[in-house]
Amino acid sequence: MDVQPSSQQLTQVPPNTSINTAMGKASSADNSAAVELQPLDTDEAAGRVERSKWLLASADPPPPWQQLFSSIKESVLPHPNTKQHNRPNRLLTFLQSLFPVLKWGKNYKASMFKSDFLAGLTLASLCIPQSIGYANLAKMDPQYGLYTSVVPPLIYAVMGSSREIAIGPVAVVSLLLSAMVSKVVDPSADPTAYRMTIFTVTFFTGAFQALFGIFRLGFLVDFLSHAAIVGFMGGAAIVIGLQQLKGLLGITHFTSKTDVVSVLSAVVKALGQQWYPLNSVLGCSFLIFILITRFIGQRNKKLFWVAATAPLLSVIVSTLIVYLSNAEKHGIKIVKHLKGGLNPSSLHQLDLGGQHVGEAAKIGLICALIALTEAIAVGRSFASMKGYHLDGNKEMVAMGVMNLVGSLTSCYTATGSFSRTAVNYSAGCETVVSNIVMSVTVLICLLLFTKLLYYTPLAILASIILSALPGLIDLNEGYNIWKVDKLDFMVCIAAFFGVLFGSVEIGLLVAVVMSFGKVIVISIKPSTEVVGRVPGTDIFCNIMQYPIANKLSGVLITRITSATFCFANASFIRERILKIVEDENNIEEVAKGRLYVLILDMTNVMNIDTSGIHALGEVHKKLNARGLQLAVVNPKWQVITKMKAAKLIDKIGAEWVFLSIGDAVEASVRLKMNGLNSIVFN
């Protein structure tokens, strides 16, 4: 114990050995019985007074606008680089941060390319049928899905920093687009206008994403809570699955609504009229095949490529079957039109001055958030597996540019796909080069093999989409949420049913409103707890949580556990505190002169407003009327400052503000020793 005690401070504040010795012994065999308090020595009182002074003399906290400014600065401005660079280096650093390929490209090795090449091919084999299927879901011609798998992955490869993410069209965004744009433009009545609106929405999506990234508004993605995303994704997966009934049953006329009731009644209606069972037979048998290969892949991790290539194999085999058996003449619906060739320009198709531009911007904003939420969730989870960090804001810029360029090259909104990223990772990709390989493969397919896809049955595309859906329904996580937080589970379920029985937007709205509603309810929930001392320590705890903690006699100790003491809960909290005093036993104690101080621990009150200050003033007044003194413990920086500004400290008396419950208890004991008459009630 060779510490040099601070002589300067020690003269003022002697070590609190004495108080703790006294308090440490002040425990009783019976926990429920209150403990008698003992007076303490004078040195300790000096220390306590000194500590109260520190509390009262603390300088004002930074004003709210400064806090606001610094928190905006912190979140919006890039973190300053601590190391100094000379000019060319700074440019290089900037370019490297914008195009991470400049950084990792230098160290790229042939051995890595081998892995990436194989992963890219595997990815392409899954991506081609999925892209066609998702284009179908988005009510676009099939080639647009393939286009979307060509340009965006190339852009992302030079700008993005995730190594595993697989870029392209995804199920949820495709559903979102078709559900929301269909309300603005009818795709069956005017497919060109519909396509133009989709490109415009994609343009806005990219613009919003890039802006979010540039202004470092990454936190916007956080406003969808984890539970809300789980519920939303689950609901969306079921809605997407229901949409596939069209292809799987070979129904011609289908509803444009997405809720369960509309879709199922449309299916029942269609089944009563005309449908082609052959489609279902074909679709279901290949669905079973794909699911079996998936099962094999999951059991034996080395055979994952069986699962990954099964969709392409299914497409090839089923196309051959249809081609050879002329099954399209027996009611099997086929892709038919699939325009080949390189992505055409869609610059002239952007409708930025049209009548739907406002709607398109709104849909673009929603798509931007959903696409980013999915991409960042996917990217982060794989980055943390491999142990590197993903900067959300940089990713947003990359995604934004990729969608902006995409909207000019006939692509619709692309993002990171859950299922394909997992395949990419399992296939052993090393860098984002696997995306380039995939993109080139899709391009080759577009240039050479589109004619071969003419006979591909739609039922197969439906079964490929269906097989990818279970990954979106995370029952396990739903169960975890239920176990950990029942209210969160409510949010999850609300988002799920909102998507299922309302629409995609209603589901999202419900999720966001409920998430924030939960924050309000939790924040304003008035709550106080009775506090007792943990025997052998100077720690004061909730006696419900710690039955071992003892109540002390002569003082009532209560703690406000609402974080905000504001208009919405001030009168509740006031009533709760007064109710503790009005408790029959306590009234008796007060009457007998045994109870004379109510210690109010404000440690947990992070913020107080004028209503809270009023309520606290009233508590003080009413306690005084009963002959009780109010002692305030550890008001936080914001709180003590406001109490001082409102002159509440003057009313309560500066000598009744303490840094710790222990100090307040000790002062109460001293008060009892000196006799109650010495209290000046002001």
Add this chain to the structure above:
Amino acid sequence: MDVQPSSQQLTQVPPNTSINTAMGKASSADNSAAVELQPLDTDEAAGRVERSKWLLASADPPPPWQQLFSSIKESVLPHPNTKQHNRPNRLLTFLQSLFPVLKWGKNYKASMFKSDFLAGLTLASLCIPQSIGYANLAKMDPQYGLYTSVVPPLIYAVMGSSREIAIGPVAVVSLLLSAMVSKVVDPSADPTAYRMTIFTVTFFTGAFQALFGIFRLGFLVDFLSHAAIVGFMGGAAIVIGLQQLKGLLGITHFTSKTDVVSVLSAVVKALGQQWYPLNSVLGCSFLIFILITRFIGQRNKKLFWVAATAPLLSVIVSTLIVYLSNAEKHGIKIVKHLKGGLNPSSLHQLDLGGQHVGEAAKIGLICALIALTEAIAVGRSFASMKGYHLDGNKEMVAMGVMNLVGSLTSCYTATGSFSRTAVNYSAGCETVVSNIVMSVTVLICLLLFTKLLYYTPLAILASIILSALPGLIDLNEGYNIWKVDKLDFMVCIAAFFGVLFGSVEIGLLVAVVMSFGKVIVISIKPSTEVVGRVPGTDIFCNIMQYPIANKLSGVLITRITSATFCFANASFIRERILKIVEDENNIEEVAKGRLYVLILDMTNVMNIDTSGIHALGEVHKKLNARGLQLAVVNPKWQVITKMKAAKLIDKIGAEWVFLSIGDAVEASVRLKMNGLNSIVFN
């Protein structure tokens, strides 16, 4: 020191003399320099382990629905009467609680009646001109204002428990009614339908108020924050004042909108066309007279009756002037139609099945809340002056019944008036009997003197309303709010300008949305603080607030000061904690093996959701990757339960969860002694 130590506990938990002695000495002369930590003895370690066990072994808190149920029970159900009553007494108690007159009536004395009689007369002299003026503001015929001052005060007198409140029509509710009902029915086009809608609204107002009282939903009134009310009232007062320009200038055609811009442009337009300056001369001179008498009343409290009777005197004198000079033929606008006689029934005028019933119910709800807010604020402030308690829920029932009966007897919405209650109090009222005296006086006036009011100039009514407005604009309170809470002041100003430049509803909406928005912003604001030890104690404080607190070396101690650790701030808080570690000095310390534990104080985290749990898990993972151990201190009941349910405690290690920062510091010292190699990173 004659305390009996609990032998049973003391064997497990030795008094913590040693730790505090060591810690008490562990302060240094230089506050900024970190303090070296010293290992402690074995007994103390046993105590610490024991305390951690209590924390980890705490039973589950009551589930959320039980909390919800008990908080509903607490707020909705009446508090059980602890004393047992036999049956007839219980009935009497119930009746007494419903009709407080049964209780205080028994003790009513002749001497009290003398005071009440004088106060009632003074009240009536103010009430008669105000009632006519407010009826004018509500776009009703003047007698309806007088009706409203007859029936509601009588009902309140038998059911209410405030002794000072003066019941009748008030400015803000009159404005609210005319502004909102005018949008549904045009009062100039169809005055009968307008009146019917007003009565229907009053019926709904009463019904809602009574229901709020019966279901003990008194807290709904709290959802308008104090700051919002101050701003709203100030804005409403100015809007009401602007409305009086019509009467004061003698303008015939006026706008039905209430915002400043519309009203002022209507005034300018009218001034360009035709207006009668004589109205202004008459109005302004009497306004000056009333304001002078008020000034005299304020300077000399005994002369308050001069101020109180000045309005009636003005009415009498100005009526005489107009009558004698035939001034109505020179453009002076007069009341003209004032139907005398007892309140007629308005049962057949209630339009409960009509097309506007939905609108009426909505307006009724808003009026119910505003009227209650005003009445309860007035009632409570005078009750607290005289030192008695006012039960908000009972008051609501009384107000509700009074408005329900009022809507059947040609009254519009009545509530407690700010200005008249103050007059009642100054006039020395003893009980609510002064309201009965006032009501009877108004009734006599209705029966006998209405013909005399035929010549009363409208400009006088306008000046009487104008003279009552300054009481609604509480600049002083606005300044106090500014001093105490800048954000609250923003809410106040927003409500003020919302009413002024938007409409009454917009002002209210802005106030409510901003009040709750503030709660959200404060609750999710991510914040952490660096914590140091207050020398000579085992108290750990924010080193910004308490510059005297010392950082300790070898450990980083940080505290989460956001009350909710949820989806909206989880990633921010995670980044903040990690940034502390990534601080250059700290990285160096870690590299040199001098820094090995990050102590995270969670005392202030009241609630955590699944996103928060995830973020905490990631912090643990990333710290481990850097070779640092995470120690969690004092997670609250809800938090520790969720951490256990999410198996996060297993990941962090149960031995790294502590009840106090002191315990965590001590465990860190022990870790250093035993060497870092003994940490098992899991």
